[in-house]
Amino acid sequence: MKRPYENLEKRKVTGGRRRASRGRRRYEKDMYPMETTVGEHEVKIRRVRGGGIKVSLVSDQFANVIVDRRTGQxxxxxxxxxxxxxxxRDYERRGVLxxxxxxxxxxxxATVTxxxxxxxxxxxxxxxxx
Structure with a gap:
């Protein structure tokens, strides 16, 4: 789905600048992706559309790993x-989880699930x- 705000900053066919008739609405606000890395445990709590919250992991050095699939331990x-x-591939170099x-x-x-x-x-x- 294309957001209505995306077209407000585009240029005309002639190359001229198109002025936005309005500002960005609250529901059109973008959120940058949280790129989790390996490091000291850090969490960020973000409010999402609808008033809910999203717990984003900024970095962590521990993982809950299922060692035995049969027993689920x-x-x-x-x-x-x-x-x-x-x-x-860039995430691989930077160590993003x-x-x-x-x-x-x-x-x-282990594979992150x-x-x-x-x-x-x-x-x-x-x-x-x-």
């Missing part, structure tokens, strides 16, 4: 680094043990 382990991130990113932990490699920037927690499933 999980451990809180330290994240060493981000190995791969299929969402974006998103859903699907592969992380190295104390117990082995939660959305850290929207859930406020890093949950993962162990893929390779040490």
């Amino acid at each position: 999980s451990k809180r382990v330290k994240i060493t680094r981000v190995i791969a991130n299929p969402a974006d 998103t859903r699907g990113s592969i992380i190295e932990t104390e117990v082995g490699r 939660s959305r850290p920037s929207q859930d406020g927690v890093v949950n993962a499933v162990l893929t390779e043990g040490k």
Whole structure:
């Protein structure tokens, strides 16, 4: 869906500047994505449309990893680094945690199953043990 505000700053076909007839509405306000990194635990609480809240994880050094899928046993382990991130190659270099990113932990490699920037927690499933 195209937001109405996006067309207010476009230029004319001739190249001339088009002046906005109004300002940006509250519901048109954009929110920058929270790019969760590995580091000291930090959380940001943001108000979203409808008056709800969203707990965004700015950075964290621990993850809840499901060690045994059969029993569902999980451990809180330290994240060493981000190995791969299929969402974006740049995220891989910068060490940004998103859903699907592969992380190295104390117990082995794990895949992130939660959305850290929207859930406020890093949950993962162990893929390779040490």
